[in-house]
Amino acid sequence: MTTTHTITVEPLGTELQCREDQSILDACLRNGVWLPHACTHGTCGTCKAQVLDGDIDLGDASPYALLESERDDGAALMCVATPRDDVVIEGDVDIEDGITMYPVRDFSGTVAALDEIAPGVRRLVIDLDEPMEFNAGQYVQLNLPDGDNRPYSIANAPHETGRIELHIKRTENGVATAGWVFDGLAAGDEVTLSGPYGKFYFRPGREKPVLLLGSGTGLAPLVSILKTIMAIEDEEGEWEHEVVMYHGVATSADLYDREWFEALAGERDWFTYRPAVSREQFDGRQGRVPALLAQDYPRAGGNVAYICGNPAMVEDTMRALMKARLFPRDIYREDFFDAADRANGAHVVRSPLIKR
Ligand SMILES: Cc1cc2nc3c(=O)[nH]c(=O)nc-3n(C[C@H](O)[C@H](O)[C@H](O)COP(=O)(O)OP(=O)(O)OC[C@H]3O[C@@H](n4cnc5c(N)ncnc54)[C@H](O)[C@@H]3O)c2cc1C
Ligand code: FES
Structure with a gap:
């Protein structure tokens, strides 16, 4: 059984459980603690937070997104950091008035359609076993057969429940695309994913063009x-x-x-x-x-x-x-x-x- 540790998120004082093989960001998002994040793969630096107490593994953080000096000062990228101990972090909890954020969950579904819509671009439609709530603009993490995952933005609107539509471009030698979505994945296949992620979402309350x-x-x-x-x-x-x-x-x-x-x-x-x-x-x-x-x-x-x-x-x-x-x-x-x-x-x- 995987060991779990307690994560305390300051300044909220919220405590939640995180497995040793789970990123601290993932544990937070699944528990409704909305830490800022964008790429969720250690690339952009958006999820940087201060570790006030406890041991962590920094994970696969890009040296550009988390500088050596920031590591020395106790900063970490929450999307790739995993706990080795009970940990206290200080995060910038991101809540906007008028926007409901939905906790991240795991989903399964069936490929309903996979069509070439432009050279090297496929539209992947997945019928979900359970509907997903999300805000327009957010993305999912599509799980690959090898256990890894990749982020893809959701192209359908939140009210079109029960389905997820993705637009996927082929990357030469790409594991998810050239190696799977464009080579092997087919209508009728079972897939799994998690979501919703990201802070790129529509703000309908902003009264502007x-x-x-x-x-x-x-x-x-x-x-x-x-x-x-x-x-x-x-x-x-x-x-x-x-x-x-x-x-x-x-x-x-x-x-x-x-x-x-x-x-x-x-x-x-x-x-x-x-x-x-x-x-x-x-x-x-x-x-x-x-x-x-x-x-x-x-x-x-x-x-x-x-x-x-x-x-x-x-x-x-x-x-x-x-x-x-x-x-x-x-x-x-x-x-x-x-x-x-x-x-x-x-x-x-x-x-x-x-x-x-
Ligand atoms: C928030 C977010 C949303 C996204 N939404 C979409 C979307 O809606 N549609 C879409 O088409 N894409 C989207 N992407 C991009 C997508 O997640 C994948 O990165 C993309 O599909 C490539 O995945 P892959 O597995 O095919 O390629 P990978 O195998 O991940 O490789 C990508 C490229 O990196 C190179 N590479 C691999 N490892 C290394 C290394 N160690 N050093 C140097 N180069 C390396 C590979 O040769 C290749 O050129 C999104 C990304 C983010 C962050
Ligand atoms: S580094 Fe981009 S969200 Fe963590």
Whole structure:
């Protein structure tokens, strides 16, 4: 039997149990203690907390996300740290007014559909054995056959219960993608996952026009947000704010679900769809999302922006918005970090102003 230890989370004083093979973040999220986190794989540094007492194993923390000097000062990344003793940590418990956070749980389900929707992009639909509650924009950890897991953003809206839709891009030599989702996984297969995770979620209470800025499969959580806004309009009879969605891709063949977005833009007067193709001639706008944004929004103040995609695109888009005078408090970001980013330290969070 695995040994468990008591974790005390200050300044709340909350005590909870954590197994020796479980990350402290995982134990907290499953017990409704909402510590900040983004990548959950030791890459971004968002979950850094101070260990006030007790022994821990620092786990697979990227040396870029947790510097040697921070380790010496007793800091640790809660998403990869495991307890060796009863532990007291001081965390920055993250609770926002008007948002219900749902504890992380384990789920099982069956692959209902697995379709190629663009070159090297698959839509994976999983029928869950039990419905999952989550906020639009959050993600799940999909368990791989070898026992490891990978984060994927949920593309359906929370009210579409009982199903989880994921948009998964193939990574060359990737264990989860090239080695499984694109080679072996099939409709009818049983899968397991956990969720919901992440602090990249829609804030419907923010009364402002919305910019949804995605590259590649970074569109997934933005679709969940868009469908949530559609549901609000259907339920309340109106949605007052403009919603502009940019989808940045390399070639026009990568613009998956384009017809659906175009039809939606024709039906809902608050919605504008702006596909952006960077690497070939195209009948629409050409260029990367940050460059097109800079053209379209010399002043972006007054909006609230949700950015999602590969870390380089997210960083450049964030900079373009800040240059256009949108404050960091009005920008939410989700970086699709992978193992290569963990190894090379791409865009580790350094500023507390920058939300992930
Ligand atoms: C919060 C979050 C949400 C995400 N959501 C999505 C989503 O909705 N859709 C999506 O497509 N992706 C998403 N991702 C990315 C996804 O989780 C995976 O990282 C991606 O699918 C690659 O997984 P893989 O197992 O195929 O590749 P991996 O096997 O993890 O490898 C990834 C890359 O790293 C390289 N690599 C592996 N180990 C090392 C090492 N030690 N040193 C240097 N390089 C190494 C590999 O060669 C490969 O190029 C998300 C990531 C995060 C953090
Ligand atoms: S959430 Fe722990 S390092 Fe990213």
